[in-house]
Amino acid sequence: MTDQQQEQSLDPAQIEVDVRTGLGAPSADVTEGRQNSLWSDAWGQLRRNPLFWIGSFLGVFFVLMAIFPSWFARGADPRACSLTESKQPPSSAHWMGFDQQGCDYLANVVYGARTSLTIGLLSVIGVLLLGVIIGAVAGYYGGIADSLLARLTDIFFALPLILGALILLRVGPSTGLPILSDRGAGAVAIALSAFGWMTAMRLVRSQVIAVKSQDYVAAARAMGASNFRILTRHILPNAVAPVLVYSTITVGVLIAAEATLTYLGVGLQRPAISWGLQIENGQSLLRTAPHLVLFPSIILSLTVMAFIMLGDALRDALDPRQRS
Amino acid sequence: MTSSSGYISSTPALEPNPTAGPVLEVEDLHVEFRTRNGVVNAVNGISYSVDQGETLAILGESGSGKSVSAQAIMGILDSPPAVIAGGGINFQGRDILKMNEEEQRQIRGPGIAMIFQDALSALNPVYSVGFQIGEMFRAHRGTSRKEAKQHAIELMDRVRIPAAARRVNDYPHQFSGGMRQRVMIAMALALDPRILIADEPTTALDVTVQAQVMDLLKDLQRDTGMGLILITHDLGVVNEVADRVAVMYAGRIVETGTVDDVFTRPAMPYTVGLMNSIPQVEAKGGRLQPIIGQPPNLARIPSGCPFHPRCPMARTGAAAAPDRDCVADLPPLRVVTVGREAACHYSEELLNG
Numbered sequence: 001m002t003d004q005q006q007e008q009s010l011d012p013a014q015i016e017v018d019v020r021t022g023l024g025a026p027s028a029d030v031t032e033g034r035q036n037s038l039w040s041d042a043w044g045q046l047r048r049n050p051l052f053w054i055g056s057f058l059g060v061f062f063v064l065m066a067i068f069p070s071w072f073a074r075g076a077d078p079r080a081c082s083l084t085e086s087k088q089p090p091s092s093a094h095w096m097g098f099d100q101q102g103c104d105y106l107a108n109v110v111y112g113a114r115t116s117l118t119i120g121l122l123s124v125i126g127v128l129l130l131g132v133i134i135g136a137v138a139g140y141y142g143g144i145a146d147s148l149l150a151r152l153t154d155i156f157f158a159l160p161l162i163l164g165a166l167i168l169l170r171v172g173p174s175t176g177l178p179i180l181s182d183r184g185a186g187a188v189a190i191a192l193s194a195f196g197w198m199t200a201m202r203l204v205r206s207q208v209i210a211v212k213s214q215d216y217v218a219a220a221r222a223m224g225a226s227n228f229r230i231l232t233r234h235i236l237p238n239a240v241a242p243v244l245v246y247s248t249i250t251v252g253v254l255i256a257a258e259a260t261l262t263y264l265g266v267g268l269q270r271p272a273i274s275w276g277l278q279i280e281n282g283q284s285l286l287r288t289a290p291h292l293v294l295f296p297s298i299i300l301s302l303t304v305m306a307f308i309m310l311g312d313a314l315r316d317a318l319d320p321r322q323r324s
Numbered sequence: 325m326t327s328s329s330g331y332i333s334s335t336p337a338l339e340p341n342p343t344a345g346p347v348l349e350v351e352d353l354h355v356e357f358r359t360r361n362g363v364v365n366a367v368n369g370i371s372y373s374v375d376q377g378e379t380l381a382i383l384g385e386s387g388s389g390k391s392v393s394a395q396a397i398m399g400i401l402d403s404p405p406a407v408i409a410g411g412g413i414n415f416q417g418r419d420i421l422k423m424n425e426e427e428q429r430q431i432r433g434p435g436i437a438m439i440f441q442d443a444l445s446a447l448n449p450v451y452s453v454g455f456q457i458g459e460m461f462r463a464h465r466g467t468s469r470k471e472a473k474q475h476a477i478e479l480m481d482r483v484r485i486p487a488a489a490r491r492v493n494d495y496p497h498q499f500s501g502g503m504r505q506r507v508m509i510a511m512a513l514a515l516d517p518r519i520l521i522a523d524e525p526t527t528a529l530d531v532t533v534q535a536q537v538m539d540l541l542k543d544l545q546r547d548t549g550m551g552l553i554l555i556t557h558d559l560g561v562v563n564e565v566a567d568r569v570a571v572m573y574a575g576r577i578v579e580t581g582t583v584d585d586v587f588t589r590p591a592m593p594y595t596v597g598l599m600n601s602i603p604q605v606e607a608k609g610g611r612l613q614p615i616i617g618q619p620p621n622l623a624r625i626p627s628g629c630p631f632h633p634r635c636p637m638a639r640t641g642a643a644a645a646p647d648r649d650c651v652a653d654l655p656p657l658r659v660v661t662v663g664r665e666a667a668c669h670y671s672e673e674l675l676n677g
Binding site: 225226229 | 399402430431432433437438440446447448449450451459463464508511
């Protein structure tokens, strides 16, 4: 669109503004509602994706469950147990039956959401912090810093997430470090972030390298912006989209990893309530009371699925080449 | 120009130039790219100066080193591989190359600013234009967000963006090419630079918009008294706005002088070739006269005068005067007549017909 075209279509409000500014070159804003930015395009794409709606419905449902468990527990208290009800199968009054201790199982599963989501979110924040900082430094400064950090990443990549976290949590209590030694949600989140940041780092690093050579970065430098300002204000905001997608998917993966660690006996300990613990306790009773494994597993799978679906939908929406 | 805003009064008074000489002086600047395949000599000892309020056009074809020399001044060379191998860049009497990084950074923006060829890629897509213009004030002067935005609106008015107050929150992709370049100009002018480097500012624009942008630059220069370095390969633009012109070839300045002198009586065969390659109305229907051959490979610049393989006047061996063999002796940039310099052994013959 040329400037002439802009000047042809007049709009009274516009002329008034121009008179005030003394320029007398009225133009209507013909761009409104016609051109789209990356994010408005992405939203248009998301809206039409059923995966996004299923994912966000489930996501909101489980987040609400984590914040207000009493809304979903049908009035039952997860810690009010009566051994006479032990291993009762599901009934119309108690939808998920009772566990071995005779506690209402629905209430237990519902109250487990908070632990799982907290650990999932905390460890994804840890993964992002490590990944973005290390990746941005490596990508922006290049040279020796890049070589060293890239090798460090390779070393961590060689360690499987579960194995690394398992070892860290196993030795955790003997280290005497504040959060790590108490085997709570914080310790699990630290262990998962410490061995899960590498993919995020590689993503950020490659994005930063790509954005670094853009003209607007040179322009910012020519206008006297400092390295820190260029990196935080100009490069990172343009590099986050793929990292955002990755982290959404990772929330699901990390929630599953937490359940795995707890199942293996190094994650959370009773009396904490978590899906991993419930599955671990239920497995020995699988033949007599299969519902004790079934219900937390289904809910865990649905939660993981919700985040992965959201991430997938987001990735499709942000990548124009994926659009049909 | 008809800027009605209080912008001028809101910026500090122009600092007097501490040394009476030129605002910017480039002395014997060398830039090379050290690549795996050898050293590419992009800039081989260029010198020029820009006075307050003066427009110097640097004219040259692609790969002649005109943009690289500007990037060296702005400190935005990609290094590695680019290295400033020698020379000095004096801004108001102080050598920029000898300053530390922080001092250099403080000169960029308030001292020397630059506008780029492609304004769309030179503007950050994720911020509104008002935010980006205002960033100059926030970063260099610590102005509050609100005030910075007010300054941004004033600047947008000043570069004649219609309805500035309404468009301040729009994003770069919502502007037309000419308007984007104005936003770029507004950013560059935000801190009242003493020198503005315009690297092919109109190349990406269509012809009518080109004229508007050049007029705007001229008006702004008259208002602020800044020196303007105009890097271009567009002879028409040079003719319209420049006071002096420096013609570059193979990383060297091969001719300087006022625009009128250089355009009407070139003293270097390369400039003659450039002038002959302009389409002329009188010669309609005839063939254009190109400069034969290819620009030199900067990793292997020809011996002697770098232009000799393409020069219709080149003399070598017995035909050449002593020490003026075009194939063997590099012609220095020397004064040929009053106010004119050229790097050719036989400039006088050209000038005197």
